Amino acid sequence: MGRSGRHDATMTPPPPSNDLHDAFSADFEHELRFTRSVLDPSNPLLRDLVGWSDRGPRPGLIAVVDSGLHAANPGLPEAIERRFDDPGLPELRETIIVPGGETAKNDPAVVETVLSAIDTHRIDRRSLVAVFGGGAVIDAVGFAASTAHRGVRLVRFASTVLAQLDAAIGVKNGINRFGKKNFIGCFDVPVAVVCDEVMLETLSDRDWRSGFSEAVKIACLKDADYLDLIENNADRIRERDPDASRPVIRRCAELHLHHITRGGDPFERAEARPLDFGHWSAHRLESITDFAVTHGEAVSIGIALDTMYSHLVDRIERAEADRVIDVLKRLGLPVHHEALHGEAILAGIEEFREHLGGRLTITLLDGIGRPVDVHEIDPEVVTRAADLLS
Amino acid sequence: MGRSGRHDATMTPPPPSNDLHDAFSADFEHELRFTRSVLDPSNPLLRDLVGWSDRGPRPGLIAVVDSGLHAANPGLPEAIERRFDDPGLPELRETIIVPGGETAKNDPAVVETVLSAIDTHRIDRRSLVAVFGGGAVIDAVGFAASTAHRGVRLVRFASTVLAQLDAAIGVKNGINRFGKKNFIGCFDVPVAVVCDEVMLETLSDRDWRSGFSEAVKIACLKDADYLDLIENNADRIRERDPDASRPVIRRCAELHLHHITRGGDPFERAEARPLDFGHWSAHRLESITDFAVTHGEAVSIGIALDTMYSHLVDRIERAEADRVIDVLKRLGLPVHHEALHGEAILAGIEEFREHLGGRLTITLLDGIGRPVDVHEIDPEVVTRAADLLS
Numbered sequence: 001m002g003r004s005g006r007h008d009a010t011m012t013p014p015p016p017s018n019d020l021h022d023a024f025s026a027d028f029e030h031e032l033r034f035t036r037s038v039l040d041p042s043n044p045l046l047r048d049l050v051g052w053s054d055r056g057p058r059p060g061l062i063a064v065v066d067s068g069l070h071a072a073n074p075g076l077p078e079a080i081e082r083r084f085d086d087p088g089l090p091e092l093r094e095t096i097i098v099p100g101g102e103t104a105k106n107d108p109a110v111v112e113t114v115l116s117a118i119d120t121h122r123i124d125r126r127s128l129v130a131v132f133g134g135g136a137v138i139d140a141v142g143f144a145a146s147t148a149h150r151g152v153r154l155v156r157f158a159s160t161v162l163a164q165l166d167a168a169i170g171v172k173n174g175i176n177r178f179g180k181k182n183f184i185g186c187f188d189v190p191v192a193v194v195c196d197e198v199m200l201e202t203l204s205d206r207d208w209r210s211g212f213s214e215a216v217k218i219a220c221l222k223d224a225d226y227l228d229l230i231e232n233n234a235d236r237i238r239e240r241d242p243d244a245s246r247p248v249i250r251r252c253a254e255l256h257l258h259h260i261t262r263g264g265d266p267f268e269r270a271e272a273r274p275l276d277f278g279h280w281s282a283h284r285l286e287s288i289t290d291f292a293v294t295h296g297e298a299v300s301i302g303i304a305l306d307t308m309y310s311h312l313v314d315r316i317e318r319a320e321a322d323r324v325i326d327v328l329k330r331l332g333l334p335v336h337h338e339a340l341h342g343e344a345i346l347a348g349i350e351e352f353r354e355h356l357g358g359r360l361t362i363t364l365l366d367g368i369g370r371p372v373d374v375h376e377i378d379p380e381v382v383t384r385a386a387d388l389l390s
Numbered sequence: 391m392g393r394s395g396r397h398d399a400t401m402t403p404p405p406p407s408n409d410l411h412d413a414f415s416a417d418f419e420h421e422l423r424f425t426r427s428v429l430d431p432s433n434p435l436l437r438d439l440v441g442w443s444d445r446g447p448r449p450g451l452i453a454v455v456d457s458g459l460h461a462a463n464p465g466l467p468e469a470i471e472r473r474f475d476d477p478g479l480p481e482l483r484e485t486i487i488v489p490g491g492e493t494a495k496n497d498p499a500v501v502e503t504v505l506s507a508i509d510t511h512r513i514d515r516r517s518l519v520a521v522f523g524g525g526a527v528i529d530a531v532g533f534a535a536s537t538a539h540r541g542v543r544l545v546r547f548a549s550t551v552l553a554q555l556d557a558a559i560g561v562k563n564g565i566n567r568f569g570k571k572n573f574i575g576c577f578d579v580p581v582a583v584v585c586d587e588v589m590l591e592t593l594s595d596r597d598w599r600s601g602f603s604e605a606v607k608i609a610c611l612k613d614a615d616y617l618d619l620i621e622n623n624a625d626r627i628r629e630r631d632p633d634a635s636r637p638v639i640r641r642c643a644e645l646h647l648h649h650i651t652r653g654g655d656p657f658e659r660a661e662a663r664p665l666d667f668g669h670w671s672a673h674r675l676e677s678i679t680d681f682a683v684t685h686g687e688a689v690s691i692g693i694a695l696d697t698m699y700s701h702l703v704d705r706i707e708r709a710e711a712d713r714v715i716d717v718l719k720r721l722g723l724p725v726h727h728e729a730l731h732g733e734a735i736l737a738g739i740e741e742f743r744e745h746l747g748g749r750l751t752i753t754l755l756d757g758i759g760r761p762v763d764v765h766e767i768d769p770e771v772v773t774r775a776a777d778l779l780s
Contacts, residue, residue, distance in 0.1 A: 020422040026656050115573075115574065124747030147537070149747070257412055262414070268540070356539075
């Protein structure tokens, strides 16, 4: 029928269908790059990742910097400015410093500031937000970027061990509300995650060490060989030897990436969240202590608790459980906290269930690299596990 | 290697890779249901869509109702309460009335109210938000639901023609900020979209008619036969004959659904947005007139303008352009507004570009069902097109 063809006015309309069901899929790409001195003008990485190819107007860019990173690297804003002088890259329109650590996720002003800068500088869906910082700042800034214009392009420059091997790899973001961690957030895939080794050099010893608990977690869940690698390098990692730390950080990032891209549930719609091993108590511990315990430390304690619990319910052998706990200690991480003994910690079980919804699903260990999901936790056994760790 | 196997301490770590790239895809399902009297306890649809199967705790539900819908149907909250008394459905925990129309998207209190209710009533990712209303309320409530716990389940009950054939079908949501339409939002797929014909019966004549401009738009873009169907039924549609309107509404919803699920770009990452035909001026017209023009009316005017523009740049024949404009008029829709003649309307071109980013991309018509993307708009031709419509 031609484009001016007409049906007769008496035609029967197509029978109306009551049910329209359609399945579809969407494709995503996840780029993760390790480098040194990404802002050095001789480093080609940024041109490779976000180079401007002269098609359409030159895109804009705003940079958002974690105050903690800025304090340790006062020259960073100038280095960012110098790098984006390059006409082959997006045009830098503003550099904003935002509070680092959990404040970034607790203070709604951080998201507001970034949204307002996106508006003021006309950052559109082809333009960029570049965030430089730790996991909390990346989470909060990422939420702003993902919701402005339904998603402007985000490049995450992960500046902590925790961010480089875990937090910045994920495809989610979020902020805290109503006193609950990550109450608000969404799933989104960044344009790229850049892990610059130089940024780790100015971390405090405490922040350096805090990151490696997530590596132990991934080893417990995914790869017994990887626990060997951590174990064999633990003392040198604690002493911040970059050659010992580098392969541990990269392998963790890779395992995390593959969990998302090859695990079959990138946007966490299934019941289980295996990567949250040790996290029910960790989240709660952070909030009970008003974040005096870092996330990495809380995760270390949470791993120790759920590993010992796994032993007490006859899953993992004592020698293996002790091995996990020993690695954490050798990395300079805590495996116990007084708050584990009170009633308050147990509220973390229900909070954890509620965030995910449906049945409680907690990951335990049948062995190293052999996770198992359970749907009940016995508070008395939690207390006994805490006692064994004290 | 057994689970307590160890590598030798002198082993060579795996060579660190600088670049980790992984592609992945995610699967989605889109459910669209047409029915009558969905809240009648004898209607099995809700049990079919969101029935509770006794696995895990009974999920919760909050209902959010558009004030416009509530004003026209004061018994609605009670009907919702009665329906969800059914133990085979989620448990209703609160029904909230929120301002209808564009106020829902302009007033940040609407999103806040819904987030706060999600927190108070412990609505988790397995629980539900049910929104009853027009496109604007569905957009704002959807944004809250999509970002709480990174997405609680949402069922959209579309109560207007515009929502049933267009707004509620999309996989996005959003609110206005900084005086810009949809500045904040995200992509998300609802659990289901329910179109209840009974809800349309209490619409004002103006709101009834406003919905059909999107049907003409879809016909212009996708399906010349569908324009025949609208044309042949236009007079009866204007008079609100349900038998003439039903197939037009359902076919539009179906074309819209297939655009999303089969068009290859469900989350609009490509440059073109063909479904936004006529929308650059429509969005601007709404904002210039402070929403005195409804979205559907503005879209009708925008379609007429871009169709006439297409003729003036030698794309569509005059007779075909006139046919589109005539259908709009016969549906009782406006095709002209005084504000089309000023400078102010032209700012809509840049606003439209900015929201999408990159090059300007405007859809014109080479014929009915034959859209074409262009990257430039001549302001003088816009003015001549407006003159021809006045």
